[in-house]
Amino acid sequence: MAGASLLALLDDISLILDDVSLMTKVAAKKTAGVLGDDLALNAEQVTGVKADRELAVVWAVAKGSFVNKLILVPAALLISAIYPPLVTFLLMCGGLYLAYEGAEKIIHKFWPHLLPHDEEQKKRLRANADDTIDLVAFEKEKIKGAVRTDFVLSAxxxxxxxxxxxxxxxLEKSLVLSIIAVTITIGVYGLVAGIVKMDDLGLHLMKKSSNVQQKTGAFLLSFAPKLMKFLSIAGTIAMFLVGGGILVHGIDFLHHEVEDLAHLTGIFESATTMLLNALVGLIVGVIVVAIVTMIGKMRDNKSSSAH
Incomplete structure (x- = not known):
């Protein structure tokens, strides 16, 4: 009897792990948009930091990211247990945010005069050039900002x-969220560390006597900025795909319209669905950016009037 009970328990554990594995794969696919943006954004966060401090900054932000996950995973599980509909609402908010972020990136790239200017990169460069600025204090503020950004993306x-x-x-939800949280944190910040030191490795190899090493170093130096650009573009596209997909699935009439239109394209149904999801994400994102920008301008006008 004891042997039979043990076998039954092992069988149950095996089934749970199979389910968890499948759900984790689905979750990983659905979070691809945020992961792409998370990777590109965190790699950009250390741009402007002195070379000998890059890994220290990445490690500090990674530790902050782990703390974020320790807060978010139990909170998400608690919400799903107490009031599950709130998860759907938060999911829709996440979709809106992804669409907004993607649209803002595109508008900032092609029509920067329409949005407020971001002075962050200039501040970083000025801090590195000015010996009177306390770089340790500056880095601490930078790390705090990066951890706050990570909190939003992690959520x-x-x-x-x-x-x-x-x-x-x-139990299955707990395992899925824990696996996703640990994997993405190690994966994202491990890749960020590799990306930010790629140019240093290239410079190191170019100083070697071997012709092969010198060519490899030159390749890494030229490839690093291209990789950053690719990650930024891929992340933006994925944000529209994932954000738009969340919004479409959350709004019944949109979901049916997209399904009907995609079905008309036959063998291209899957590709059409993705394109339509991305289009919805882009349109919604532009609308949200317009609303946020107008609210910001109204606040600025009120502040100016008050003074």
């Missing part, structure tokens, strides 16, 4: 992952 990832595990048991 989106956790909520999206939780949405993909809807209907699962509490």
């Amino acid at each position: 989106e990832i956790i909520v999206i992952a939780l949405g993909s595990a809807a209907g699962a048991t509490l």
Whole structure:
């Protein structure tokens, strides 16, 4: 009897792990947009930091990211247990935010005069050039800002992952969110560390006597900025795909319209669905950017009038 009970327990554990594995794969796919943006954004965060401090800054932000996950995972599980509909609402908010971020990036790239100017990059460069500025204090502020940004992106990832595990048991949800949280943190910040030191490795190899090493170093130096650009573009596209997909699935009439239109294209149905989701994400994102920009201008006008 004891042997039979043990076998039954092992069988149950095996089934749970299979379910968790499947849900984790689905969650990873659905969070791809945020992960792409997270990777590009965190790599950009250390731009302007002195070369010998880059890894220290990445490590500090990674530790902050782990703390964020320790807060977010239990909070998400608690919300899903107490009031599950709130997960759907948060998921829709995450979709709106992704669409907004993607649209803002595009507008900032092609029509920068329409948006407020971002002085962050200039501040970083001035801080490095000015010996009178306390770089340690400056880095601490920079790390705090990066951790705050990570909190928002991590919240989106956790909520999206939780949405993909809807209907699962509490144990399965806990395992899925824990695996996603640990994996993305190690993966993202490990890649960020590799990306920011790629140019240093290239310079190091170019000083070697071997012709092969010198060519490899030259390749890494030229490839690093191209990789950053690719990550930024891929992340933006994925934000529209994922954000738009969340919004489409959350609004019944949009979901049916997209399904009907995509079905008309036959073998291209999947590709059409993705394009339509991205289009919805782009349109919604532009609308949200316009609303946020107008609110910001109204506040600025009120502040000017008050003074």
